[in-house]
Amino acid sequence: MENFENQNVENQNSINLNKTEDQFQSRIDMIELRASLDKVKAEIAKVIVGQESMVEHLIAALLSNGHVLIEGVPGVAKTITAKLLAKTIDVGFSRIQFTPDLMPSDILGTSVFNVKNSEFEFKKGPIFSSFILIDEINRSPAKTQAALFEVMEERQITMDGTRYIMDEPFLVVATQNPIEHEGTYRLPEAQLDRFLFKINVGYPNLEQEIAIIRNQHESKKEDKTEGINRVITAEQLKSYQHLVKEIIVESQLMEYIAKIIVNTRENQFLYLGASPRASLALLTASKSFAALRGRDFVTPEDIKEASYAVLRHRVIVSPEREMEGLTADEIIRQILEGIEIPR
Numbered sequence: 001m002e003n004f005e006n007q008n009v010e011n012q013n014s015i016n017l018n019k020t021e022d023q024f025q026s027r028i029d030m031i032e033l034r035a036s037l038d039k040v041k042a043e044i045a046k047v048i049v050g051q052e053s054m055v056e057h058l059i060a061a062l063l064s065n066g067h068v069l070i071e072g073v074p075g076v077a078k079t080i081t082a083k084l085l086a087k088t089i090d091v092g093f094s095r096i097q098f099t100p101d102l103m104p105s106d107i108l109g110t111s112v113f114n115v116k117n118s119e120f121e122f123k124k125g126p127i128f129s130s131f132i133l134i135d136e137i138n139r140s141p142a143k144t145q146a147a148l149f150e151v152m153e154e155r156q157i158t159m160d161g162t163r164y165i166m167d168e169p170f171l172v173v174a175t176q177n178p179i180e181h182e183g184t185y186r187l188p189e190a191q192l193d194r195f196l197f198k199i200n201v202g203y204p205n206l207e208q209e210i211a212i213i214r215n216q217h218e219s220k221k222e223d224k225t226e227g228i229n230r231v232i233t234a235e236q237l238k239s240y241q242h243l244v245k246e247i248i249v250e251s252q253l254m255e256y257i258a259k260i261i262v263n264t265r266e267n268q269f270l271y272l273g274a275s276p277r278a279s280l281a282l283l284t285a286s287k288s289f290a291a292l293r294g295r296d297f298v299t300p301e302d303i304k305e306a307s308y309a310v311l312r313h314r315v316i317v318s319p320e321r322e323m324e325g326l327t328a329d330e331i332i333r334q335i336l337e338g339i340e341i342p343r
Contacts, residue, residue: 027248027296028243028246028247028296030243030291030294030295030296031294033240033243033291034291034292034294036231036232036236036240037059037291037292039088039231039232040059040085040088040089040231040232041055041059043084043087043088043228043229043231044081044084044085044088044228046227046228047080047084047215047224047225047228048077048080048081048084049204049208049211049212049215050204050205050208050211051076051077051081051201051204053199054070054078054081054199054201055081055085056289056292057197057199057309058081058082058085058173058199059085059288059292060197060285060288060289060292060306061171061173061196061197061285061288062085062089062169062171062237062241063240063241063244063287063288063291063292064196064241064244064281064284064285064287064288065168065169065170065171065241066171066195066196066197066281066284066285067152067171067172067173067174067194067195067196067197068171068172068173068174068195068196068197068198068199069137069174069175069176069187069192069195069197069198069199069313070082070173070174070175070176070198070199070201071175071176071177071178071198071199071200071201072175072177072178072200072201072202073177073178073179073203074177076201076202076203076204077201078175078201079133079135079175080224080225082133082173082175083095083133083225084224084225084228085131085173086131086133087225087228087230088228088229088230088231088232089130089131089230089231089232089233089234089237090230090232090233090234091129091130091131091169091234091237092129092130092131092167093129093130093131093132093133094126094127094128094129094131094132094133095126095132095133095135096126096127096132096133096134096135097135097136098134098135098136098137098138098139098140098144099139099140100139100140100141102140102144103143103144104143104144104146104147105125106125106144107125107126107127107144107147107148108125108127108147108151108157108159109122109123109124109125109127109128109157109159110122110123110125111123111159111160120160122159122160122162122164124164127148127151127157127166128164128166128167130167130168130169130170130171130234131169131171131173132170132171132172132173133173133174133175134148134172134173134174134175135174135175136175136176136177137174137175137176137187138176138177138184138185138186138187139184139185140185141185142185142188145185145187145188145191146191148172148191148194149190149191149194151166152172152194152195153194155168155170168234168238169234169237169238169241174195189272189316192313192314193275193277193278193313193314195313196281196284196285196309196310197285197309197310198309198312198313199309200312200329240291243291244284244287244288244291245287246296247287247290247291247295247296247297247298248296248297248298249283249286249287249297249298250297250298250342252342253286253298253299253300253303253342254283255342256300256303256339256341256342257279257282257283257286257303258279259339260282260303260307260311260335260336260339261273261274261276261278261279261282263335263338263339264278264311264314264315264332264335267331267335268318269317269318269321269326269331270315270316270317270318270331271316271317271318271319272315272316273315274311274314274315275314277314278310278311278314281310282303282306282307282310282311285306285309285310286298286302286303286306287302288306289302289305289306290302300341300342304336307332307336308329308332308333311328311332312328312329312332313328315328315331315332316328317331
């Protein structure tokens with residue numbers, strides 16, 4: 001009798017173990033997606049030393065179908081990293097250098113009179129591409145920056161009463177320098193809110209600096225993007241974006257996201273909190289970070305990792321606290337530490 005009972009216990013334990021294993025089996029096939037993203041990282045790593053966080057956030061933005069603002073001092077590989085990422089994807093690429101005299105028509109396009117048929121024809125501007133790199137976005141005045149409002153949010157342009165739909169995928173990556181003030185124009189909050197991420201890029205450490213110098217010394221290539229292979233097609237990227245939308249988010253994690261956003265609105269150190277658009281951005285970004293890790297479900301760590309890039313440009317530190325040296329990242333860290341993590 002005792003042997004029979006022990007056998008039943010072992011069988012039951014085996015059944016429970018199998019149930020547990022089934023519960024943690026991936027319900028969505030993420031193998032191809034992760035393999036492709038690893039190839040993208042490997043291509044970028046041929047040129048870029050370090051900056052893993054920037055690269056991961058750029059790839060997460062690709063999966064989220066969201067735009068990115070990269071901020072850093074000159075020479076930390078902001079522009080070259082964006083160009084390398086664009087080259088790994090088989091899509092159209094446009095680079096726009098923002099200057100104080102740049103006009104909205106220089107970006108969107110303009111109507112030109114055709115003498116042959118005596119009609120106006122719309123000549124598309126450089127914004128009509130899939131991957132747009134805007135260098136030094138804060139060097140153009142508000143009128144030119146406002147030209148991006150509609151296309152970034154609705155992925156369409158309205159000119160002379162006609163609507164032009166942008167091809168998918170459509171990604172805007174913009175760079176800006178945080179220390180220059182002469183000849184620059186601060187981006188308005190409405191413009192900032194259209195970026196999924198704001199990525200702060202710092203200096204490399206000593207080992208990375210040595211590797212950068214060694215690579216430059218040993219490299220014989222004039223063009224740094226030479227030798228970078230296209231590893232993802234436009235159709236593959238669109239399929240990955242749809243796949244990311246299917247990633248599972250438990251209800252308690254949705255509540256966790258909501259608590260983070262609401263806390264920014266109630267925080268005494270913040271003059272302006274995050275809007276509901278930030279909630280949706282944090283949800284989408286968390287799914288992308290889960291996909292980068294090869295998981296089909298979101299964890300609290302994914303949400304915390306995405307929170308800084310999603311929120312730092314959507315909140316405004318109160319003037320008193322800003323004078324004391326308190327930053328948005330520090331307040332976000334305090335908010336995350338003050339909210340109980342769901343288990």
